[in-house]
Amino acid sequence: MESLTHFFNAFIDSYPIFLKGMWLTLELTVVSILFAIVIGLVFALLKLSNIKILEWISNIYVYLVRGTPLIVQIFVLFFGITKLIQMDAFWAASIALAFHNGAYIAEIFRGSIQSIDRGQMEAGRSLGMSTSLTMRRIVLPQAFRRALPPLGNQFIIGLKDSSLAAFISMSELFNIATTLGSAKFDTLTYLLIVAVYYLVLVLLLTLFVNLIERKLAASEK
Amino acid sequence: MESLTHFFNAFIDSYPIFLKGMWLTLELTVVSILFAIVIGLVFALLKLSNIKILEWISNIYVYLVRGTPLIVQIFVLFFGITKLIQMDAFWAASIALAFHNGAYIAEIFRGSIQSIDRGQMEAGRSLGMSTSLTMRRIVLPQAFRRALPPLGNQFIIGLKDSSLAAFISMSELFNIATTLGSAKFDTLTYLLIVAVYYLVLVLLLTLFVNLIERKLAASEK
Amino acid sequence: MTTIDNLMIKVDKLNKSFGDLHVLKDVDLTVKESDVVVLIGASGSGKSTLLRCLNFLEMKNSGDIIIEGEKVEKSTHNLNKVRERVGMVFQHFNLFPHKTVLENIIEAPVKVKGVKKGDAIKEGKELLNKVGLGDKLDVYPSKLSGGQKQRVAIARALAMKPDVMLFDEPTSALDPELVGEVLATMKELAKEGMTMVVVTHEMGFAREVADWVVYMNDGRIVERGHPNDVFDNPKEQRTKDFLNSIL
Amino acid sequence: MTTIDNLMIKVDKLNKSFGDLHVLKDVDLTVKESDVVVLIGASGSGKSTLLRCLNFLEMKNSGDIIIEGEKVEKSTHNLNKVRERVGMVFQHFNLFPHKTVLENIIEAPVKVKGVKKGDAIKEGKELLNKVGLGDKLDVYPSKLSGGQKQRVAIARALAMKPDVMLFDEPTSALDPELVGEVLATMKELAKEGMTMVVVTHEMGFAREVADWVVYMNDGRIVERGHPNDVFDNPKEQRTKDFLNSIL
């Protein structure tokens, strides 16, 4: 009971600070996912290009990203890339997260493009449309809709993974929790508080994705 | 060229330490995945039990785990729960990883159990077998085989996620990389070295999973 | 039509609904020992649901189901025990794909009845010989044709030594050239005096083997009688229409 | 059989393989303007492959394909341009599910030919009226019956004003009661003088509409002639056998 009061007091005292962290978390997530979608699309198309060397490039990229922990990728980008190009932690984290999520999104797009009936491409081509026009106008729009549920899922994973940016000193939610925790010598309380923030964000994101899915489904049928 | 030599020298000098870290990484991964499989199976069965309260428990568990970052879960277990139960970092990390992976594995099992044709359960029951006997002898063995590819995938994710145990002082691969990096004032080199270790482990694991899948497929047809 | 002492199954005012959908309406049915009853009717008329109620894979809403003189209720009976006495063969075979043919057959006797494995194997082999698959013992179901699968499924049900066998469209998932081998096995079984309730569209089989034909429509039993009577002189207009549509 | 100046399609010693599988073997075919050619043959005989080669969805291995007097080669021609002149209708319609009926129709004229959107819509509406679907403009394909879908697909192909139309079993994915409406649309088209190559099993249609019937077997053209000749007096034994098997 007492510790519950303590929790709520800490929650209320810290909320202005956490809201700032939440803002940064959201910025990181949105920026990195937007880049990741572009990256994912490019590598998915490379993989499906039927040109051996491009397929290889795509495979290697996916293998490197899927074969190493995200935290290693973030650190390598932070300590590596920024050695060559002066880049602040925000961009290092965003780019690391973008490339990481991009590999998973590439697989999502590849799957959803391949799941579109071959007849769609053939129908477009039989009307005199070029392969790339058919891809753009016919296949991709359908593939995109089909990719939406796993994309939403990846979005949630991206949100949670942005917590690792804390370790390259981004003051996002998790970093705020640990720094407040060590400043107040009370890590557990602030960890539980930040868990609440993440749960709410994930819940909102889930609802949002469901909403969009339902909208799209409704518009078509 | 010079930096390549530097990389190889560092690689060779550090390998005895990294091998120790690799051993710990593997221990963490294997222990946590084994527990996760048990946890996942239990919660999958709860979810499919048709008993509202058990379904709810399972849903809440999955939601809590999927709704918060792994690093938060690890820290909470390390600083929180273990206050009551004395538990060293190895077990705190293993249990955190087990519960985390368990939620994903529960969803994998749930999906694979549901994918088994209802007729299998009915056939078992029509022969006088009880629900639980049919589940054990007929449905689960088939579900397990079907779950193998996503389980293998989750195994790889678990391996990579074990890197976060570094932050609660486990001397696994990633911790060794950053510790060596800061001792030698050369973080990047050791990060790249550790990336190689992870890539090799993931590659071996992938081959291993493929092997098992092929074995199982062969034994049945 | 029946004397009380050799009654195998008696169904009395059976009702079954799925939610708002009233699927079985006051169904009465009597099956004597060694009877072969063929159930016919349009799709959705409730034939499968009736069979599944007899095997307690679905629970009735009201009415009585009396098996070998015992009124079976969920509250008073171990339904697993009842199912041991009532074998069922499904349209889609439902063999266990991860077990060999022989393992499919001995699974329930060993695990449910506690038959010794050696004995179960011996009996299993005999049953497989009987359905003409004595050479397929160690093969997995995926290697069998549809007709072979269905014969294994029949042998599997027989391995529990049931007193009645229920067949739900056992041949309708089969290519036409494979129907014959399954019907032959079923005829054999009927000849040996097995009590059988069969849902089928094979009118030739019904004419040749059935003691009774029961026509269902929209959850009710509309007409019943000897095959020749029902097929050649249906009393009800609905029966006539149905028979015209399928013949 | 043809004079050179009104030749629409001429195929000369066409060969096509998929890997080791030799699917088209020295196929010769001639289609004059306003001809309706019906292609028949057993499954796997290469009918679809031949149509797809004519539309360059598959690339021939050897032989010539001459469209309206031009020998078309991948190296010298923009195949997209050629396809504009050769419309194709598929067994499974392949409508674009994320576009309304009208959007399906105007997509290619607007994006490929650069027709103004307003004009494309006007022409699209006329075409839809012609196939009897003037009231379905803003409906998505998922709301249409199979027959309606196929009629939209025909309208979509016509919107590019092709000189030839290829049909690959346009009615074989349809429920029997929907076949008529599609065949009616095709007859209409034939009457208007459209050159058509049709793969179909609808022998009634072939008899009534076809100028020529071509029978393919195992990648070769075995027999060709007027419908009544081929159907009533097939010269080849294989043709006889095939006709017996499907009639």
Add this chain to the structure above:
Amino acid sequence: ACGNSDNKADKSSKADKKYDLVNPGEFTFAASGEFKPFSYPDPDDPTKMTGFDIAVGKAIAKELGLKPHPVKYKFGSIIAGIESGRFDAAVASHTVTDDRKKHANFSTPYYYSGPQIYTRPDSGIKSAEDLKGKEVAVSKGSTYASMVKKYTNNIKTYDSDVTALEALSKGKHDAVVTDFVTGQLAIKEGFKIKAQDRLGSSKQAVAVSKKKEKLLKDINKALKSLRESGKLSELSKKFIGSDITKEQKVDK
């Protein structure tokens, strides 16, 4: 393997030119932000840091006539960051060691402190000798690791000293070696830990890139004037509660 490019030099002021600063007009210095009370997040705005190190860094900037620009960076990689030109200096409680001198130059010390052994209250560990074979946690990149290595091989590393102390108070590890100022503060904040022997004394100084000698000279000048004006002692009292800026005798 590389260094900072000089391409910003032409746009910068005279002061920048002589220092070759990372950001023109700014004194960019690093601190870990995980080392209370020396550097930690400002409770009012955790995106900013506060603490003794930060205050000293700001005071130096003022003396140099530059705008202070504190940067939060992993302690374990700060020296490498200086070497590769990410910041002009580090005011991050770096103990001066020979190893570190190979990678960066150091100013005159701005405070004196020393590592101390911390244990749980019921521990039998008192002195460095007692650490033999025990599990000891330290922060990553600190000098304590090499110090403890003489007694035990079982060393656990954390990113933050405070995290290590908290783990200790919750029953993890046998001991933590950290700066005695940090340890004392943790005890004051209620951590259930006990201070044992000190492990000698150490000097903490500002680390500066080897390429920026002029900057080092002026930082030393700035520190001198801060010391003489009493400003340094004042900051020490404010953040630490006592004056640790003067060399003191330690009971070893």
